[in-house]
Amino acid sequence: MSEAAAGRLAGRSIVLGVTGSIAAYKAVELLRRLSAEGARVQVLMTRSAAAFVGPLTFETLSGQPVLQDPLELLPDERIGHVVAARSADAIVVAPATAHWLAAMATGLSGDVITATCLATAAPVVVAPAMDAGMYAHPATRANVERLHAFGYTVVEPATGALASGLVGQGRLAEPERIVDAVVAALAARAGGEPGLAGAASPPGGMPRARAGAVDLAGRHVVVTAGGTAEPIDPVRFIGNRSSGRMGVAIAEAALARGARVTLIVGQTAVPLPGAATIIHAATTAEMRTAVLDVLPETDVLAMAAAVADFRPRRRAAAKLTRDQAPTLELEPTEDILAEAAQTAGRLAPRPVLVGFAAETGSLDRAAEKARRKGVDLLVANDVLEPGAGFGVDTNRVTLVVPGNAPEPWPLMSKREVADRLLDRVAAILSARESPAGREAQGAGESVDRTGTAAARSPGEVPE
Numbered sequence: 187m188s189e190a191a192a193g194r195l196a197g198r199s200i201v202l203g204v205t206g207s208i209a210a211y212k213a214v215e216l217l218r219r220l221s222a223e224g225a226r227v228q229v230l231m232t233r234s235a236a237a238f239v240g241p242l243t244f245e246t247l248s249g250q251p252v253l254q255d256p257l258e259l260l261p262d263e264r265i266g267h268v269v270a271a272r273s274a275d276a277i278v279v280a281p282a283t284a285h286w287l288a289a290m291a292t293g294l295s296g297d298v299i300t301a302t303c304l305a306t307a308a309p310v311v312v313a314p315a316m317d318a319g320m321y322a323h324p325a326t327r328a329n330v331e332r333l334h335a336f337g338y339t340v341v342e343p344a345t346g347a348l349a350s351g352l353v354g355q356g357r358l359a360e361p362e363r364i365v366d367a368v369v370a371a372l373a374a375r376a377g378g379e380p381g382l383a384g385a386a387s388p389p390g391g392m393p394r395a396r397a398g399a400v401d402l403a404g405r406h407v408v409v410t411a412g413g414t415a416e417p418i419d420p421v422r423f424i425g426n427r428s429s430g431r432m433g434v435a436i437a438e439a440a441l442a443r444g445a446r447v448t449l450i451v452g453q454t455a456v457p458l459p460g461a462a463t464i465i466h467a468a469t470t471a472e473m474r475t476a477v478l479d480v481l482p483e484t485d486v487l488a489m490a491a492a493v494a495d496f497r498p499r500r501r502a503a504a505k506l507t508r509d510q511a512p513t514l515e516l517e518p519t520e521d522i523l524a525e526a527a528q529t530a531g532r533l534a535p536r537p538v539l540v541g542f543a544a545e546t547g548s549l550d551r552a553a554e555k556a557r558r559k560g561v562d563l564l565v566a567n568d569v570l571e572p573g574a575g576f577g578v579d580t581n582r583v584t585l586v587v588p589g590n591a592p593e594p595w596p597l598m599s600k601r602e603v604a605d606r607l608l609d610r611v612a613a614i615l616s617a618r619e620s621p622a623g624r625e626a627q628g629a630g631e632s633v634d635r636t637g638t639a640a641a642r643s644p645g646e647v648p649e
C-alpha cells in the first residue's frame with residue numbers, strides 16, 4: 187500500500203480554494219500535504235490569487251486544471267463550479283482574504299470559490315490570513331461569526347510577524363493544523379454531525395462540542411501537569427503522587443481539537459505530547475513564574491498539576507547525612523491558581539480558568555473553593571476513591587461551576603474527562619464571544635457557559 191493510500195484522506199476528493207493573500211504561496215505546501223494524506227485535490231483560485239501564485243504550480247502538483255472563473259464550463263459542457271461542489275468530500279479555503287470572507291458571509295458568488303461553497307453540501311473549512319487590523323475589524327469579525335453560523339470550521343490565524351511588518355493575529359495557520367481541521371470536519375460529518383446539507387445547524391451558532399471538532403483551533407491552551415518537588419537538600423524533596431496523566435490527557439485532547447498547547451510540567455511519569463510546547467517547572471515557585479509569564483497569551487488555563495501547599499523553609503546547600511537528620515520547618519507556597527485568577531481578571535479577553543482540587547474523603551469544600559479561587563470551572567476528585575486518584579488511567583470527578591449545583595460525573599478514562607471538560611471550556615469561550623457575551627464582558631460581568639451574563643460580586647474575587 188502506498189503512503190498516500192494509507193493517509194487520513196485516502197480516497198477523498200478535496201477542493202482547495204486559494205484567494206488573493208500574500209500567504210497564497212503557503213497553499214502550495216497545503217496542497218502537498220493534502221495529497222500526501224491520500225486526497226485527490228481540485229484547486230480553485232480567485233483572480234487575485236493568480237496574481238500571487240501561478241495556476242501552473244497548482245495544476246502541476248494537483249494533476250488537474252485549476253478553475254478560476256465561475257462562468258467556466260468543463261470540456262464536456264458541465265458547469266465547473268457545480269461539478270466541483272458536488273464531487274467534493276470537503277472544501278478548504280486557505281488562505282481566505284478579508285474580501286473573500288465578506289463575499290462568502292453575504293453569499294455573493296462572484297468568484298468560483300464562493301459559487302462552489304454555495305452549491306455544496308460538503309463541510310467547509312476556512313483558514314483566514316490577513317493583516318491584524320483587518321482581522322480585528324468588526325466587519326471581519328461579523329463575517330467570521332457568520333461563517334461559524336453556517337457550520338463552517340474556521341481555523342483561526344496565528345499571532346506573529348505579518349507581511350505588513352506589524353505583529354498581530356493574522357498569519358495563516360500552519361498547514362498541518364489546516365489538514366487536521368479537514369480530517370476532523372470529515373470525521374464529524376461521518377459521525378452524523380449535521381452540516382449545511384442537513385440545514386440543521388443551530389441558527390446563529392456553530393455546532394459546538396462535537397466529536398472530532400476543532401473548536402479550539404486558534405486558541406492557546408496552557409495546561410499544568412504532574413507534581414512539584416520542594417527541595418530539602420540537593421537530592422531530596424517533598425513531592426506527591428501525581429503522575430501527570432490528567433494534565434497530559436487535557437493537553438492531548440486540546441491538541442486534537444486544534445489548539446496550540448503549552449504544557450507546564452513538574453514531575454511526570456507519562457510520555458508528553460510531542461506537538462505541545464513543554465516548559466519544565468520543578469518547584470511551585472518555578473511553576474508560578476511559568477504560568478504568570480504565559481498567562482497574557484493564554485485563552486484557557488487548566489491547572490491540573492498537583493502543587494505543593496508547603497515547602498521547607500530552608501534548603502540545605504549540601505546533601506544531608508544520616509547524622510544530620512533535620513527537623514523540617516515548612517512554609518506555605520504561593521497559591522498559583524488564586525494569583526492566576528487575579529491576573530486573568532485584568533486581561534482582556536479574560537482567559538478561561540480551570541482549577542483542580544484533589545480532596546480526600548469528601549468534596550464538600552469544592553464549591554466554596556471554586557468561588558473563592560475565582561475559577562470558571564473546578565474539577566474536584568476524591569483521590570481515595572477507587573479508580574479516581576493518582577497514577578491510574580481513570581477518574582471520577584465532580585465538576586463545579588460557581589453558582590451552580592456540583593455535577594458528579596461517572597467513572598471515565600482521563601481522556602474522556604478531558605474531552606468533556608473541553609466541551610465545557612469551548613462552550614464558555616463561544617458564549618463569551620457571542621454578542622451578549624461581549625456586551626457583558628464590556629460591562630465587567632462574567633458570562634456563564636450558556637451565554638447568560640451573571641454579575642460577578644466582589645466576594646467572588648479570589649483571595
Ligand SMILES: Cc1cc2nc3c(=O)[nH]c(=O)nc-3n(C[C@H](O)[C@H](O)[C@H](O)COP(=O)(O)O)c2cc1C
Nearest residue numbers: 205206207208209232234235283284285286315316
Ligand atoms: C501584496 C498584497 C498582499 C495582500 N495580502 C492580503 C492578505 O493577506 N489578506 C487579505 O485579506 N488581503 C490581502 N491583500 C488584498 C487582497 O489581495 C484584495 O483584497 C483582493 O481584492 C482579494 O481578492 P479575493 O478575495 O477575490 O482573492 C493583499 C494585497 C496585496 C497587494
